[in-house]
Amino acid sequence: xxxxxxxxxxxxxxxxxxxxxxxxxxxxxxxxxxxxxxxxxxxxxxxxxxxxxxxxxxxxxxxxxxxxxxxxxxxxxxxxxxxxxxxxxxxxxxxxxxxxxxxxxxxxxxxxxxxxxxxxxxxxxxxxxxxxxxxxxxxxxxxxxxxxxxxxxxxxxxxxxxxxxxxxxxxxxxxxxxxxxxxxxxxxxxxxxxxxxxxxxxxxxxxxxxxxxxxxxxxxxxxxxxxxxxxxxxxxxxxxxxxxxxxxxxx
Ligand SMILES: Nc1ncnc2c1ncn2[C@@H]1O[C@H](COP(=O)(O)OP(=O)(O)OP(=O)(O)O)[C@@H](O)[C@H]1O
Numbered sequence: 001x002x003x004x005x006x007x008x009x010x011x012x013x014x015x016x017x018x019x020x021x022x023x024x025x026x027x028x029x030x031x032x033x034x035x036x037x038x039x040x041x042x043x044x045x046x047x048x049x050x051x052x053x054x055x056x057x058x059x060x061x062x063x064x065x066x067x068x069x070x071x072x073x074x075x076x077x078x079x080x081x082x083x084x085x086x087x088x089x090x091x092x093x094x095x096x097x098x099x100x101x102x103x104x105x106x107x108x109x110x111x112x113x114x115x116x117x118x119x120x121x122x123x124x125x126x127x128x129x130x131x132x133x134x135x136x137x138x139x140x141x142x143x144x145x146x147x148x149x150x151x152x153x154x155x156x157x158x159x160x161x162x163x164x165x166x167x168x169x170x171x172x173x174x175x176x177x178x179x180x181x182x183x184x185x186x187x188x189x190x191x192x193x194x195x196x197x198x199x200x201x202x203x204x205x206x207x208x209x210x211x212x213x214x215x216x217x218x219x220x221x222x223x224x225x226x227x228x229x230x231x232x233x234x235x236x237x238x239x240x241x242x243x244x245x246x247x248x249x250x251x
Contacts, residue, residue, distance in 0.1 A: 004067030006031040006201040007170050012051060013060030014225075021047050022058065022225045029170070029203060034196040036216030036233070037205045040246060043222040045205040049172050052203075053085045054078045065170060079108075084168030086159045086176065094148030098139065098158055101147050102130035106165035126165075133164040136198075137191050153184030160191055164198075171195065173204040177211055189215060213237070221245065 005028040014022040022044050029035050037045050050056040052063055054075040062071045070078050092101050106129040134140045137157040142150065147158065156176060163171055176192060177185055189211055196202050196215070206212050212219060213233045220230040223245040229236050236242055 004064070005029055006033070006066060007052065007203070008064040008067075009048075009052070009061065010064070011061035012048075012058045012063065014047060014051060014056065015059045020225055022051065025061070025225075025227045027220060027227060027230065029201060031169075031201050032196075032199055034192075034202045034204065034215055034217050036212035036219040037203055037222060038207075038209070038212055038219060039222030039228070044225040045222050046174060047225075048222065049085065049174050049203070049205060053083060053172060079166070079168070082167075082169035083172070084163040084166050084170070085172035085174065086156075086163065087174055089178075092147045092150075092155055092158060094146070096147055097143065098134065098145050098147055098150065099127070099130055099143040101158060102133050102161045102165050103127055105162035106130045106133070109166045129165050130161075133161040134158075136164055136194065137161045138187075151184075153180050153188060156180060156184075156188050157191055160195060164195065168200070170201045171203070173202060173206070175205055175207065177206055177208045185211065 007029040009025050009027040012022055012025040025048065037048070039045055047056065051058050054073060058071065062069055064070065065078070065081055065083060068081070070081060073081065103126050106126040110126050131140065131143065134143055137160050139154060139157050139161060142154065147155070150158065173192065176188060180188060185208065192204070192215055204212070204215070216233055218230060219233050219236040221228040221236055221242050228245055229239050229242050
């Protein structure tokens with residue numbers, strides 16, 4: 001298994017009507033990489049994440065998770081197989097507490113029945129895992145608070161704690177800095193850095209270039225549904241084709 005990339009896209013294409021939304025995307029993401037996915041608006045970045053997570057079926061090519069072909073696997077089974085993702089907008093249950101939100105994610109991973117049958121004294125396994133995940137993102141002190149009352153930046157951290165609790169092997173972060181005030185950017189950057197340091201494989205779509213260049217071990221550039229370039233942040237930013245794609249856009 002270790003010979004396989006954590007995630008591989010092989011000739012992935014998506015046509016909707018006459019439009020080519022994704023075209024021949026080949027990409028191998030080795031285990032432990034933090035890949036920044038960038039590109040101008042409408043380049044196909046979110047669509048690519050939707051294909052990887054199973055929300056959209058590609059019309060060509062394959063998606064492999066740790067070597068296994070998951071192209072036709074539904075979203076929930078892909079999650080169980082080890083794929084986790086966040087969305088541009090918050091996916092928290094506002095009426096639940098922070099701990100309850102993270103606990104749901106841990107419970108989904110552990111499975112309901114076993115934890116009911118074998119409930120450790122005091123706190124069950126899902127609660128313990130949820131508390132550890134909140135600790136990891138520095139939000140243990142918010143555990144009992146209702147999620148709707150959190151600041152936006154804290155909600156982002158709770159979403160990352162939910163990912164940690166679900167223990168995915170590959171994580172997709174879709175614009176983690178979207179809507180985040182500049183004051184919260186460094187703290188969330190640090191949480192993502194920690195997430196990656198734990199040995200997890202992370203793909204991150206992000207427009208905030210400072211964040212991408214500061215975190216990514218490799219950068220992939222999408223343009224008109226194609227993978228234009230992939231390489232170290234330095235190489236990619238020095239690539240004339242990439243600079244051309246961004247003409248008229250803020251890089
Ligand atoms: N279901 C759909 N039907 C038709 N066109 C679609 C559909 N989904 C996406 N598109 C088109 O595909 C292209 C890629 O969209 P996508 O949202 O993936 O781009 P993006 O790179 O994530 O953009 P942004 O940075 O603005 O979020 C866009 O031109 C979009 O209008």
